[in-house]
Amino acid sequence: MIVNKELIIDYLKSNQESIINDIRSLVEIPSIRDESTIDINQPFGIEIRKAFDKLIQIAKDKNFVVKDFDGYAIHIEYGEGEEVVGVLNHIDVVPVYTKELWLSNPFNVCEKDNHLYGRGVNDNKGPLVGILYALLFLRNLNIKPKRKIRLIVGGAEETTWECMEHYFSINEQPKFAFSPDGNFPIVNGEKGILYFNLRKKINEDKFRNHNLVEIKSNKEDGFVCDKIEAIFKTNDKKDLIKSLVYYTEIEEIEEEKILVRYIGERALSRNPHRSYNCAFNLAKDLDKIKGLNDKGIIIKDILNSYFTDDNHGKKLGLYTEDVNMGVSTLCIMSIFLEKDELNMKIDFRYPKGISLEFITNRINEVGKKENLIVDTYKDLKLLYVEPNSELINKLSNAYKRGFGKEVELFTKGAASYARVLENGVAFGPTIDGDIPNSHKANENISIDTLYKAIEVYIYALYNLAFQ
Known part of the structure; x- marks a missing residue:
């Protein structure tokens, strides 16, 4: 040569x-x-x-x-x-x-x-x-x-x-x-790569002892959700703080409000297993709060039913494994609760063995069941x-x-x-x-x-x- x-x-x-x-x-x-x-x-x-x-x-x-x-x-x-x-x-x-x-x-x-x-x-x-x-x-x-x-x-x-x-x-x-x-x-x-957005209007909300009123996270697509700020309006700050376990820090911002921060390690959303998703910590803390408002309960149930502690889409019914290409991954990239609307961006990546039609049908089934609006905004074939x-x-x-x-x-x-x-x-x-x-x-x-x-x-x- x-x-x-x-x-x-x-x-x-x-x-x-x-x-x-x-x-x-x-x-x-x-x-x-x-x-x-x-x-x-x-x-x-x-x-x-x-x-x-x-x-x-x-x-x-x-x-x-x-x-x-x-x-x-x-x-x-x-x-x-x-x-x-x-x-x-x-x-x-x-x-x-x-x-x-x-x-x-x-x-x-x-x-x-x-x-x-x-x-x-x-x-x-x-x-x-x-x-x-x-x-x-x-x-x-x-x-x-x-x-x-x-x-x-x-x-x-x-x-x-x-x-x-x-x-x-x-x-x-x-x-x-x-x-x-x-x-x-x-x-x-x-x-294969599918980015989708889950949105839900939560217009009615019965206030109780501890009330989740706002969630903000990092906004960038392509990364694990590694920073969340959740604002609660509460009648008993000491009781609320005592209920929380998985937070990073707490700040009292107004007489009846506290800001709870969750901070994780930055990682690409295609590798969710290399970090820990802050949305999981938020969901676990919401689960421990007694006297949580309806808005908080709805968000907690969605997170725990379909996402918490799951980096592969098992809870959504999308888990796939291929002998040549490995396993599927699923990652919450961001989560927001603003003006009575929940908004979550999700990154799902999949090997051979599952079709895009099956994936979208399954996501739409969950959307219909939970009254979520599903928007797909990135789709790359494997x-x-x-x-x-x-x-x-x-x-x-x-x-x-x-x-x-x-x-x-x-x-x-x-x-x-x-x-x-x-x-x-x-x-x-x-x-x-x-x-x-x-x-x-x-x-x-x-x-x-x-x-x-x-x-x-x-x-x-x-x-x-x-x-």
Whole structure:
């Protein structure tokens, strides 16, 4: 094979400064979706448009062919041929939810302890630049590939995914593809994702000794509900406080009112088992209060009947387990009681073995029984690629060359662009032991991991496009 490790290592050493500078230039642009600045050729706002323009400049400076698809997506192309090898990345990033927890400026790459820190360095600007340099390496070999390679970059992966809908309404599906927006070795399974909202008007409320009047929580989708503030109006503060067990702290805010706080550990809603949901603690405390008002009883019963201490959807009748893809997960992301309306946002992720029709029918059954309004607002189909497929075999070969290890296939609850592909998977860059903090404070990527990923991507693209 003409592609050898020593050649790649020398190439990466000689381009180290350029690689980091290109990542830095993209991270400096806070490419967060902004509906207020939508315009022609910038359907996701000005900052995502700026990030696309910077990437186009970087690619053109390296003499690549670039095409812009109305600001929804671009592709960077190398080679010729009817068949396409696709690599799907995204230029948009999630907001900086907790800036006070960052140890450096999120939009200025900080290099420390052989890591790069900044919003998007791992998800997904670092891997994006890595793929660009993998293409540059292959082009420099002066060997004509059998298939053209397209680095496809979308602008709304963190939100609506309409970027890929627009792109593939114009362009053909690749014969082989992967998204460097996951983990090594190979993510051949991604669970189905359903976000839904449960709402209930509670107009009538009989006040008693202890009355739940308001609930507020964190608002961000994609995270376990890790902070709740519940306000009670009570005739006997001492008795109410004595009844509570699972709270974090209590504050007396008015003569007859107390504020009860529940604080947990932040975790992604796709991994609810890695934290403890504050809504569970609230439900358990409501269960201990004697003389609770009707509003409090209704909320307590809904929580305890369908959610409390259940991270897998058993109480809702949705639990599913698949030998290849693992088990379903269910997570309350937020809960609010404001102006006589209960509002809960739920994240449900599921493997093979259960249909979307069954899931929605079951949720609607519960909604009808409890007089809840059910709104579905995010729906991503599951992905599963058979282990013996040609794509998996070619990527497995690349992984083994790079890491010297046998491949293990696995499933994640996360969503990558691989879901929009007819024949694609998530493939790196994260390896065991990395803590990239994607979507969290202090997002980072190990420089060693990045360079190892580029090496593996060179092998993979050679296998997919040249052989």
